Structure formats: structure tokens, C-alpha cells
Amino acid sequence: MSARLRGTLLPVSLFLALALVPVFAKLGPESFILAIATRLVILALAAMSLDLLIGYGGLVSFGHAAFLGIGAYAVGILSSHGIDDALLQLAAALAGAALFGLLTGLIALRTEGVYFIMITLAFGQMLFFLATSLAAYGGDDGMTLSSRSQILGHDLLRSDAALYGLSLGALLLCYLLCRRLTASRFGRVLSGTRENRTRMEAIGFQPFRFQLVAYVMAGLIAGLAGFLFANQTGFVSPATMSWQRSGDLIFMVVLGGVGTLHGAVAGAAAFLLLEEVLSHWTEHWRILFGPLLVLAVLFARGGIAGLVGGRRG
Amino acid sequence: MSAALRLQGLCKSYGALKVSDGVDLAIEPGEFRAVIGPNGAGKTTLVHQVSGLARHDSGRILLDGRDIGALAMPDRVRLGLARSFQVTSILPGFTVRDNVALAVQARSGSSFRFWRDAAREPELNEPAAELLARFGLAHRAELPAGLLSYGEKRQLELAVALATRPRLLLLDEPLAGTSHAESREVVERLQALRGSLTILLVEHDMEAVFALADRVSVLVYGRVIATGTPDQIRADPEVRAAYLGEEAA
Numbered sequence: 001m002s003a004r005l006r007g008t009l010l011p012v013s014l015f016l017a018l019a020l021v022p023v024f025a026k027l028g029p030e031s032f033i034l035a036i037a038t039r040l041v042i043l044a045l046a047a048m049s050l051d052l053l054i055g056y057g058g059l060v061s062f063g064h065a066a067f068l069g070i071g072a073y074a075v076g077i078l079s080s081h082g083i084d085d086a087l088l089q090l091a092a093a094l095a096g097a098a099l100f101g102l103l104t105g106l107i108a109l110r111t112e113g114v115y116f117i118m119i120t121l122a123f124g125q126m127l128f129f130l131a132t133s134l135a136a137y138g139g140d141d142g143m144t145l146s147s148r149s150q151i152l153g154h155d156l157l158r159s160d161a162a163l164y165g166l167s168l169g170a171l172l173l174c175y176l177l178c179r180r181l182t183a184s185r186f187g188r189v190l191s192g193t194r195e196n197r198t199r200m201e202a203i204g205f206q207p208f209r210f211q212l213v214a215y216v217m218a219g220l221i222a223g224l225a226g227f228l229f230a231n232q233t234g235f236v237s238p239a240t241m242s243w244q245r246s247g248d249l250i251f252m253v254v255l256g257g258v259g260t261l262h263g264a265v266a267g268a269a270a271f272l273l274l275e276e277v278l279s280h281w282t283e284h285w286r287i288l289f290g291p292l293l294v295l296a297v298l299f300a301r302g303g304i305a306g307l308v309g310g311r312r313g
Numbered sequence: 314m315s316a317a318l319r320l321q322g323l324c325k326s327y328g329a330l331k332v333s334d335g336v337d338l339a340i341e342p343g344e345f346r347a348v349i350g351p352n353g354a355g356k357t358t359l360v361h362q363v364s365g366l367a368r369h370d371s372g373r374i375l376l377d378g379r380d381i382g383a384l385a386m387p388d389r390v391r392l393g394l395a396r397s398f399q400v401t402s403i404l405p406g407f408t409v410r411d412n413v414a415l416a417v418q419a420r421s422g423s424s425f426r427f428w429r430d431a432a433r434e435p436e437l438n439e440p441a442a443e444l445l446a447r448f449g450l451a452h453r454a455e456l457p458a459g460l461l462s463y464g465e466k467r468q469l470e471l472a473v474a475l476a477t478r479p480r481l482l483l484l485d486e487p488l489a490g491t492s493h494a495e496s497r498e499v500v501e502r503l504q505a506l507r508g509s510l511t512i513l514l515v516e517h518d519m520e521a522v523f524a525l526a527d528r529v530s531v532l533v534y535g536r537v538i539a540t541g542t543p544d545q546i547r548a549d550p551e552v553r554a555a556y557l558g559e560e561a562a
């Protein structure tokens with residue numbers, strides 16, 4: 001099998017499997033299966049946007065869940081004021097994510113390596129504590145949504161299958177967009193900067209601008225994921241953007257294979273599977289994640305995508 | 314202000330160490346200038362300051378009469394300056410072609426393009442292919458640059474620097490570590506560039522320096538102690554004492 005074919009095999013089978021979920025869900029506890037699958041697709045979307053930063057930009061953000069939280073809170077806050085129109089909520093989610101990405105990116109991208117990790121973590125924590133202090137919106141406890149977002153006045157997303165379809169559509173669309181993006185002129189400058197920043201400056205590029213745009217774009221996609229996440233859980237709380245969640249997203253990216261985009265989907269699936277299995281076994285399941293990650297890094301450098309083959313760029 | 318590059322009283326210290334100690338230099342447009350000097354004389358640091366990788370403490374750097382001292386490296390590159398590095402600096406994970414194509418891209422329209430597959434843009438690939446052919450790397454185009462031999466990497470760096478279509482090219486020991494045959498090739502290629510752009514060459518290989526340079530400047534302890542034609546430099550007693558004699562000894 002050629003490397004190119006192997007490279008497309010995994011993403012195609014992943015998306016095919018996801019597309020078949022609603023069919024097979026009918027055979028079992030449908031809403032339970034759809035809930036898990038929707039959660040998987042949404043976390044995959046967030047993880048994929050993080051892979052854009054980690055895998056292509058070499059920017060390990062430890063605060064990516066903040067964008068998930070912004071998207072979720074846009075839904076929660078607007079809906080608590082009686083605004084449940086999906087387009088308005090989505091617009092607010094994306095605007096909030098873009099603004100936060102721009103402001104924090106302008107500062108965080110002045111740093112590199114460990115400092116970048118720490119400063120993105122700090123910004124994420126700032127937003128987390130801001131959310132806990134929002135007494136009007138449930139503070140620590142968060143708030144329950146009265147209904148899912150309305151599309152043009154219709155409660156179309158009330159059906160679990162519809163919400164799943166929307167989420168999967170969003171994942172597929174963003175995946176295709178990111179694939180174009182990473183192969184474009186812009187994407188090459190981004191990856192080039194990861195490999196050798198000085199070289200890029202020496203041929204006339206200003207890496208900061210490209211990194212900032214990538215950072216905002218990744219934030220936008222994660223904000224979209226947050227919008228979907230609130231609709232899936234029907235509940236919004238600071239936990240949506242805890243640092244543990246940011247760590248989980250990094251875990252998914254590494255487990256699935258850094259710098260592949262579709263690896264994030266495989267990583268999210270593996271993560272949720274592990275969570276499911278391990279949490280039945282012991283309540284301290286998170287402790288087992290650490291050693292597993294170390295093993296994954298040591299023995300499967302390219303993650304799941306690397307095992308199946310065809311690592312890009 | 315006819316000089317392509319003029320340095321006036323350039324100073325830089327690392328702690329107590331004066332790495333550039335009032336460097337004055339004027340290179341004419343189209344001139345091939347070599348800078349020689351013993352190890353630690355401050356040649357690389359001089360190239361760093363001119364290219365913008367390092368900041369000078371005082372003095373002026375004029376590119377075609379324009380003071381570029383406050384500009385960041387990418388801005389200087391956009392004004393027509395390019396450089397190679399003493400320690401090879403390439404994108405190891407990119408193919409040889411993409412290393413050059415990316416440098417072409419830097420000078421060819423906006424890079425804030427998000428949709429089109431850059432690897433299939435003829436306006437990037439064609440100039441890249443031409444340069445690779447010129448530097449004997451055409452058969453290596455598809456290979457990740459990190460897998461090239463040391464000598465080939467040095468060639469690639471030259472191709473990358475030229476891909477930005479510079480007016481002033483700074484070369485920091487392009488011959489270091491290359492085989493005899495490879496260094497002859499590089500000298501030939503540099504010879505072919507003569508006159509089409511201004512070149513500042515830092516090099517220890519005296520044979521190459523005396524063959525290529527219109528004029529040679531000698532840098533010792535951060536100071537230019539002599540500038541002249543190869544013949545004048547060879548004959549200069551101060552230079553022989555400070556530098557050439559040292560080599561003979």
C-alpha cells in the first residue's frame with residue numbers, strides 16, 4: 001500500500017464509522033450511544049483545533065479549554081436571557097473566542113516553549129476563575145439550559161440524532177478546512193516556523209503574525225466546539241474550561257498522533273474509551289492516564305495515526 | 314552615499330568583551346568583499362548585526378544609504394538583504410524543493426493565503442527548480458532536507474538565500490566543512506554571481522578568498538585593521554603579523 005493511500009485510510013474510515021453511528025445506535029440504547037458519540041465528535045473538534053497549534057505551529061497551548069468554555073458560556077448566558085437562537089449564540093461564541101484568542105495570543109506568543117505553556121495555562125485559569133465568580137450565571141455550580149439552541153425558531157436540535165449530525169458536519173467541515181489550511185502558503189509558514197524560526201525570519205517572514213492568526217483560528221474552532229458542547233450536555237459550568245480539560249485535549253492530540261489532524265479524532269475516541277473502561281475499574285482513573293501517555297509517547301511516537309501509517313509533513 | 318552597505322562606528326560588547334569595536338566598512342554596489350580574521354575576531358557577530366539577528370550597541374548600518382539599524386531581521390530581508398549561517402540553518406523536515414520554494418514564497422505575493430495547495434504553485438516551484446538545478450540539487454528535490462549530506466546542505470543554504478532575490482548577500486563561511494570538490498563547486502557558483510549583487514563573504518579558506526574577492530577586509534579583535542585588494546592584503550605586514558603569519562606558524 002502506498003504511503004498516500006495509507007494516509008487517507010485512517011481519516012476515511014474514522015469518518016465513515018462516525019457517519020454510521022446513528023444507524024447502529026438504533027440497535028441499542030439510542031440516546032445513550034448518541035450522547036457519547038456526540039461528546040466524542042465535539043471533543044475531537046476541540047482537539048483537532050489544538051493539533052493545528054501543537055502539530056503544525058509547535059505551540060503547546062495548555063489553556064485551550066478556555067475557548068471551549070467561551071463557546072459554552074455564550075450559549076448559557078444568552079439562553080438565560082431568553083436568547084436561544086442558534087445563529088446569535090454561535091456568533092457570540094465565535095466573537096468571544098476570537099477576541100480572547102487575539103488578546104491572549106498577542107501576549108502569549110511573545111514567549112516560547114515552557115513559557116508559552118505556562119502563560120496559556122494562566123490565561124485559561126483566569127477565565128476559569130472569572131466563570132466561577134459569575135454569580136448571576138451559577139458561579140461554581142454553573143447553570144442548566146432550559147432548551148437546546150433554536151434554529152430559525154424551530155427546535156430542530158431537540159433530536160439527539162440532529163445534534164449529532166450537526167456536530168459531525170462541523171467536524172468534517174473543519175477537518176477539510178484545516179487540511180487545506182495546513183497545505184496552503186499560510187500553513188507552510190506556520191510549520192516552517194515550528195522547524196526553524198530563525199531560518200524563517202532570515203528569508204523575510206514575521207512568524208508572530210502567522211502564529212497569531214493560527215491561534216485565533218484554533219480558538220474559533222474550539223469556540224464552535226464549545227457551542228455544540230453546551231447543547232450536548234444541556235449544562236454549562238466552569239468545569240467546561242478547567243485546566244484538566246486542557247490537559248485532556250493535549251492527551252488526545254498526542255495519543256492520536258501530533259500533526260495529522262485526523263489523529264485528534266482517533267485520540268478523542270481512544271481517550272473516551274479509556275475513560276469509560278478505567279473509570280469502571282477505579283475512581284482514580286486519571287492517575288493511570290499519566291503512565292499511559294508516557295507509554296504512548298515512548299512506543300508509538302506518531303500516536304494512533306502513526307501506527308496506522310502516513311504521517312504528513 | 315553610494316555604498317551598498319556602509320557600517321559606521323559599529324560597536325557591540327558581550328559583557329566585557331568588545332566583539333565589534335568601532336567597525337567602519339563601505340562596500341560598493343556589485344562589489345565582492347571578503348572579511349577574514351582569526352577565530353573569535355567577531356566576524357559572525359558582525360554578520361549577525363548587519364542581518365539583524367543581533368543588535369548593535371552603537372554605530373550605524375546603512376543599506377543603500379538607508380539606516381536599517383532599528384529594523385528587525387525580516388524587514389531587512391524585505392529590503393534586499395539575505396544571509397547564510399556558519400552553522401547550517403535549514404528546515405530539516407521540509408523537502409529540499411520546499412526549502413527553496415518557501416524562500417521564493419517570501420518574495421512572491423502575500424503568504425496569508427489559506428486555501429490553495431502551495432506545493433502545487435508553479436510560481437513557487439519553477440523558480441525553486443531552477444535554483445536547485447543551478448546548485449546541483451535537482452535530483453534531491455523530493456528528499457527531506459535533513460537527509461542531505463553536509464556539503465549538500467551548504468549548497469541548499471546558498472540556494473535558499475538566493476531565492477529571496479537579494480541585493481546584498483552575506484555569507485558566513487559557506488566553505489567550512491565541505492570537501493575539496495564541493496568547495497571548488499561553490500567557488501565557481503560564487504564566481505558566477507559576481508557583479509549581479511553585492512556580496513560580503515566571511516571565509517577562512519584563503520585560496521577561495523583571494524580568488525573571489527575584489528577587496529578584502531581584515532578583522533582582528535573586533536576592529537578592521539586593513540582593507541585592500543588581495544595583493545595588498547597579502548603584502549601588508551600588519552596583516553601578516555596579526556593573521557596570516559599566525560596561520561603559517
Ligand SMILES: Nc1ncnc2c1ncn2[C@@H]1O[C@H](COP(=O)(O)OP(=O)(O)OP(=O)(O)O)[C@@H](O)[C@H]1O
Pocket residue numbers: 327330332350351352353354355356357358359399
Ligand atoms: N551570544 C554571545 N554571548 C557571549 N559571547 C559571544 C556570543 N557570541 C559570540 N561571542 C563571543 O564573541 C567573540 C566573537 O565571536 P564570533 O562568533 O563573532 O567570532 P568569529 O570571528 O565568527 O569566529 P570564527 O572564525 O570561529 O567563526 C567570541 O569570543 C565569542 O566567544
Ligand SMILES: [Mg+2]
Pocket residue numbers: 356357358399
Ligand atoms: Mg564565525
